[in-house]
Amino acid sequence: MPARPKKRPKSYHHGDLRNALLKAAREVLEERGPSFVGLREISRRVGVSAPSAYHHFPSRDAIALGLAEQGAREMAECLAVSSRDERGTLAPYGEAYVAFVRANPALYRLMFGEGFPAVSQYSQAMRDLRKRSYDIMKSNLEKKLSDAELPAAGLFLWALVHGLGLLLIDGQVVPGKDRKDIVHRVLQLAGTGLGDARA
Known part of the structure; x- marks a missing residue:
């Protein structure tokens, strides 16, 4: 019996990535303060790549404004x-x-x-x-x-x-x-x- 092909992991899809990023940013803000609010950390928490986050928030200031x-x-x-x-x-x-x-x-x-x-x-x-x-x-x-x-x-x-x-x-x-x-x-x-x- 031939081996089944391994299932490829599904690409991340989020219905409302912008709000998920804001939620993660707010968690970081409350836990660690404003200097730790950054795209890498909130992207990691949400489980997306930083470029995906840049689409919604091109800078730290944009996250803060949101x-x-x-x-x-x-x-x-x-x-x-x-x-x-x-x-x-x-x-x-x-x-x-x-x-x-x-x-x-x-x-x-x-x-x-x-x-x-x-x-x-x-x-x-x-x-x-x-x-x-x-x-x-x-x-x-x-x-x-x-x-x-x-x-x-x-x-x-x-x-x-x-x-x-x-x-x-x-x-x-x-x-x-x-x-x-x-x-x-x-x-x-x-x-x-x-x-x-x-x-």
């Missing part, structure tokens, strides 16, 4: 769901923002340029996120502040939640304290300063 846009969309969804409560206060928005930062520390840093300084400038999703955040803030504060005060209030709130999120993920807040309670109290104080004693 991750930043993915993160911006996810964050926008979180903020849209929690942007306003029945009292019209900003606390749920701020709490959702800080919760996203705490759940995705490495991704959040990358979204704002850590390891890839140009990312936050060139990402349309990041520009959209900034606009959406400003619109949410404006809709909550326009009855309490004048039009002239809104831009400064927006910057104040963004600096507050951005800084608070970074302090928490950097471990700069006193250990053992209830993080959610700290966030709520800080936002409550900020709301009082912006004419909302119920923030």
